[in-house]
Amino acid sequence: MNPRVEIDLLGPMRLRADGRLVHVTTGRLRALIAVLALSAGRSVTVAQLIEALWTENLPASPRRSVQTYVTRLRALLGAELITTSTTGYVLHTEPDAVDVLRFQRLLERADGNLDPLRQRAYLTEALALWRGLPFEDVESAWLAGTEGPRLAESHLQAQERRIALDLELGRPADLIPQLRELTAAHPLREPSWALLLEALERSGRRAEALAQYERVRTRLSAELGVEPVPRLQAVYARLLAQTPARRTPPAVRRTPRQLPADVPGFVGRADALALLDHAAATSPVATVSGTAGVGKTTLAVHWAHSVADRFPDGQLYVNLRGFDPDRPPVDPTDAIHGFLDALRVPPELIPADADGQAALYRSMLAGRRMLVLLDNARDARQARPLLPGSADCLTVVTSRDQLLGLRTTAGARSVTLDLPPVADARELVIRRIGDRATVERRIVDELVALCARLLLALAVAAARVAEQPDSLEYRVAELRAASGGLEAFAADDATIDLRSVFSWSYDGLSGPAARLFRLVGSAPGPDIGTAAAAALAGLDADAVSPLLAELTRAHLLNEQRPGRYGAHDLLRAYAAELAGTGTREREPALRRLLDHYLATAVAASRPLRSDRETYEPVPPPTAGPEVAEPIAGPDAARAWFAAERRTLLAAVDAAADRGHPVHAWQLAWALTIDLDWRGRWRDIARVNSSALLAVRVLDDTEPIAHLHRLLGRAYGYLDRHDDADAHLQRALTLYAAHDDLVGQARTLRSLGVVKERTGRHEESLEHDLAALELFRRIGQPAGLAGALNAVGWGHAMLGRYERTLEFAGQALEILRGLDDRLAEAATLDTLGFAHHGLGAYDRAVDCFERALDLLRELDGLYYEVVTLRKLADSHEAAGDADAAARVRQVAIAALDELGERGTEQLRAGLAAPVNTAHVSSAPTGGAARS
Template sequence: MIRLRLLGPVELVAGERGVEIGPPQRRAVLAALAVDAGRPVTADVLIRRVWGTSPPDGARRALHAHIARLRRLCEQTTNDGGDVQLCLVRRSGGYLLEAEADQVDVLRFRLLAGQGRETGRTDDDRAALLHEALRLWHGDPLADVGGQWAERVREAWRRQYVDITVGWAAVESRIGDPVTVIGPLTDLLDEFPLVEPLAETLMRALHAAGRGAEALDRFATLRRRLAEELGADPGPGLREAHRAILRGNPPAPARRTAHRKTYEPASHGSLPARPEPEPSPGPSPVTGRWPGALPAQLPMGVRSFTGRADELAQLDMILASTAVQPSAVVISALSGTAGVGKTALAVHWARRAQTAFPDGQLYVNLRGFGSAAAVMSPAEAVRGFLDAFGVPPARVPVGLEAQTGLYRSLLAGRRVLVVLDNARDAEQVRPLLPGAPGCLALVTSRRLLTGLAVAEGAHLLTVDLLTSGQARELLTGRLGVSRTSAEGAAVGEIVGRCAGLPLALAIVGARAAARPRFPLATLAEELRRAENRLDALDGGEVTSQVRAVFSWSYEALSPGAARLFRLLGVHPGPDAALPAIAALAGIPVSRAVALLAELVDGHLLTEHAPGRYTFHDLLRAYAVELVDAIDSDLERHTALHRLLDHYLHTAHTADVLLTPQPNPVPLPPAGPGAAPETLADHEQSQAWFAAEHTVLVAVAEQADARGFDRHSWQLAASLTTFLDRHGYWRVLAALQTSALKAARRQGDRAGQAGAHRGLGLALDRLGRGEDARGHYLLALDLFAELGSDAGQARTHQHLARMSAAQGSPQRALDHAGHSLRHYRAAADRAGQSAALNHIGWLSAQLGEHHEALGHCRQALDLAQETGDLNGQAHTWDSLGYIQHRLGRHAGAVDCYRRAVDLFHRTGERQSEAAGLLCLGDIHRVTDRPDAARTAWTRALAITDELALPDLDPLRTELLTRLDVRTGPASEQREQPLRSAVRAVPVRAVPETSAP
């Protein structure tokens, strides 16, 4: 295995052989990449880490040279026999070091430390894990890397080392081995003499070892030093330990207290040898933090769940096996024919067992047996899980592999149940399986997933048809004992006709329950008459009797409900909201509510969330068959046209509200009955897109497949802003590729221009800069040909942002200038504000502060005139930075306060935290330490909510500031941070439905 060591001198090891990395600067580049292994790091961030905030002119060229040599070194080392690769690749405008947690010692340290601090483990296990983590240290971290960034990282890691040492020592003392920890604690306390948890833990260990007098001496020495150096008394933990020793009480576990002093350099490696446990599998090293949100996604269970005692007992046994297989991820796969009740069984058992998984329960319907277009990709499912954990869109990495790594990292050291429902095959499931011991994955599928058993050791369970007794019990639970007992023969025939299929029995039961005076014998007779339509059950798919039940239930519907059921077969899914269903049928919403209630009561439709409806996939297939057989081509075409108009016009309205525009290009009028939704403001638009974006993507794909070319490219244009801001760049690229083809087929030059611009944006976000530039230039040519100043302005704005990210500020300024000129020609005042702010920020980065101030003041006036809160926030932020650089601290404070308030209102939490960090820096410089600490503490709380990792630049800066004494003496630490901790303060690039 190829390993990277950072907890000491930077070393690259292949097997047992050390690999020569090269000069110190190259080691620094490797370290700067390795601390973020699994996440892309931009070139600008790497330059700041290696060369500081004032890099030499040749820094970027030198970085590229070091990257090229490190890439070849990784490839050569792997080819020389490394069984686990270490890859260095370019991603999203930066570089990504692909490595497993076991390959980078600091990542393995954090993984083991997290596992060792879990509740529920035995003290022996915890001590072994923490001891193994500490043994990874072989010196001062990043010992041969210089610079302010490396020193900040060293300081943070030393704190972690001390914390874990204290935790290990407390556990060792508790299990009766205090002598083992006295030496290491003594050595560490000599280096960190004012860290109270260290002293407290050492005192308790000395007391437990019968050396109480020495423990009291330690307390007296520390009390004197605290008074002399900090003017403080010992904290409550130390005082409690002191009193316990004086009273002669048995030692109590150490209690953590706040650290009083920043840790100083330490040398490590004095731990005694301990038998090392077998390494536990670790996640992809993306983040070690656990978000505040614990997912609880299990759907509602089936009322009156019946039978399945054997299957439930087997699942209980599999759950129990997790206690004796601590190093394994347990997988259970339920297979069986469609409608046999796999989902009901899985959800019922999951709800019974959820207390065994206190860290959350995930659920996803993979739609494995719908249409090919409806099948959920692993990437979509993983992204849904990351959203459930509250991972901010800005923290979601690009690519399925990196997203899977983040997902598995979030599960590390936790007990989480993952229910993967309706899987198509093993390949769809594998990226979604947790990699962490203690988790359990429960999979359902119509297929026997033998591949999971062979490769992943899954337990395979077959869910069979209900026995006659279980089927009777199900009907009795729905209809009552008196009714089923009174018509025993009819119940027997119904059970036989339904062939023990729970879905069919549930439909019959619902029909009978809704008509309590309806004889069951009549229901049995109707099933008997329908027998000639379809064949009986076979061993693979649904039986004819299920279809008979479907047809019988359908024929009992009112004409309006029957028509609506059929037309729902036109909707691409995966679900639909009430207004869209009304538009599909061309009826008022009030009428749709009544018809939908009839369908839900008949178990032909499910309201899985308030106002949102979905089919069982078999019912969807049945509806598709009916609409094709009964409704004419014209009726189907007209219904789809209404649906597309509804979604397109609503999406266009929502997009315009997200990005202020002076005169958005109007769409052709919506057809009769389409009834687009009315959205009032930015918040409603965001909520609508969040609920509908999956449906909108499916609708756009259906428009492309059914020849609705105009709808195809205009829907893609309307989705661009939302998909871009939320990081769905691969989806955006696919949509815009289809949109470009549709616009070409239609011969629409404006559509082609917009699609080139949208495709360029997606490729730019995905790190394909040259491809993106090509599409941007094609868009510019087309917009110029069309005389569209608005289109040219937006495209130049994209090019300006991309050029700045690539380290070409002068080229960025040129594009920003072109953008401003075109925005002025288009009379787009909000766009002018964004361009002026961009110019001002770029000028400030070049040291032209007075010129930058003028541009940003103009930008602010325009943003206020147009009511663009997002633009105002970013402009106040830029003004705060410029005022600070000019030494106008009072003005800077006012600007940053305004920016922070607006960022909070618009929901840009990371920008809010970055503004608070800079606000705190100004308070520190102006000798207001309490105000500084308040601002930094607020910012740190926001990063906790966003689940930013400790090595995120913003969070690292905040942790550093909160661990030092504030005051004028630390003014020399003040450095320009904005380029490191937040995006360019320009309003999000406006995306519109038309150029």
């Protein structure tokens, strides 16, 4: 008997046979499955299959190739499931087993039902089938260009219909956040705007509704040259007349998995887990509050793992450090930036302001089913900006605070975590200690009482006893006699001393492990890697690994990710106390750690540098044997920076605060190269500002010049133009005093970018021409090529396309002998733009396609969209409307994946030739990588 086959296409393809997941890795075989599934039970012609599998570059015998793929599919699913018909092939499976067909059937049921509640139920069930973009990982131009857009439109209509029903069911205020997200994602979609205005109107927010109408009317007029549809105009007229609303009939993305590891041997907490289940079922926000060390994070992480399959779009996690004794709480903007990174939003699309980033974050989560775990929040104010606006997402917040603000403003359901029952605490100790605990029940019960059933204290104590089972009674007596320490975490019983509990594990450490624990507690950053720990201790990696393992076994460190170690806030506080008594070992250890970070950061910066960046600082002499990590190529460099980025940011501050100015500025310089690639301008401004304060004690003004230049660039991209100009002018003065022509030239390039971003193209060109003159004197090929391209782009901004071809052409000739793919792509983009302006559309298409090939190697999706936009316009101007439409479809799909915020201008440009649009900020032109 053939298996029951289920095929999901509304997101990444999932193929199940009798419930068993079947992996299909071949691209065309996936396309064949998708096309047959869309016509389940009906014949699909061979011609249709050929079109779906090969848009171009047909094989020598397309029909035979189709037969080959069908044979492979039969071997995978069973011969009887795919039969041959007169004209083609039939996949024999129930339509309901294909999510696309089930989605369409549910929409039809909603159409045919007069009961609004039943209509809503059908629509809700249909929308729940969506896990991402249709045919997300199926490579077929036919599916992407025909079926995908059709389904996406049906999905939007279904969302609007369900919202319209909810509006009629009397919940207008609840719908406003959803509608704001929908209109932000689709700013020219009038049915969504009409629903938003009606929701505002019915919520009594007449003035806001009028303002929103004017906003959409202006946009429709400016971008499409049309007036709003009658439905929108009717709402507007009603608002002006202040008449009550009439009832309107309903209108007919790599997944992040950021949860920390689950705790093995989780014990009890059945009541708390049930409360979390109930809270999650009744509200999009749940809070877990309780005293420090009671097990809030352990419970939340364990529960999150148990329900992860309910959130197919992923799980986000951040430790907000609300009660860290040494480090400030995480700024919500930084947490949002981290989430946007995890959601693969290109840095160029992330707004500079906090409100813009929060809006983009909410937009990215709209329509997705995601779990967000906000751990260790300080208060409701810190957590509130991180709440998604979508009701399909669930947010769990843990905190020592009761988070009453979230209950009031977000309708959060609260779980207050008390100390566990004695039976659960006893079971935890027995599991950790083993059989001896079951024999000495009285001693175990006293241990539980002395630890006040505080789970963190119990875990540390039990781990220490487990290593030496005969010490159980002795350790209990020691704890009984202890007093004082970590007063904020004392329980009602005055004999309970958490510091004493920590000391059990610490005192049982070997000397080297105890020293490492003290040093790690005072090291900058949230965690530490193996190589950095080795440098901190002055050991090699082979020697430090057993010490880290010893600390992990003692529960004084935990391995958060392979090779990276951190500790609970309380343990860091304890380690920091211990380190404070040994200043003589702490300061040399910090110097060794800074040496390690600097040496590795400089090495990692090399493969990421443009050939135009030839400068490299001379690091200070190391304080001990260098334990730098080997960096092999750009992928390894990016991976190292990604793992260490937060720690390096903290290391710059530590170096600046604790008297290591050279380390501070050189770390800032190396880190800026990574941050620049990611567009993290706020972080660039932060580290270079910190470093600039530190280096003022030095006699050397060279680093000051570099820091002013880097700060000026960052402020330019943050649109702080006056600050940018001031820093860049200061850098120019200092470089001139040193007769540093390269520094002057690069600063002039940066000034050109700042002027271009403000629309002052003549001034921008003047700066670029001055930079070009300096690079000619210097004779640096890469710098000269970049300056030539910048001048060419500047002429293009002024409509002087022949001059653009002259300068950019010279740049391309130089770049042919260099390995600077971004510079080459930027130059080809400039040449394509000029050819388009001169009417040489075939040449423009060739340049843009060559630029795209290079950009795809660099994984620069936003830059690709910019060039795709110009490529589409050149196809259209050449008379190939079909090619233009295909390219625009690809670009629009990419923009939909990235999110709307920050791309409105670019999206609008996809509907109009590029020469009629504002293009001065196009990053692949002459302004790229100044």
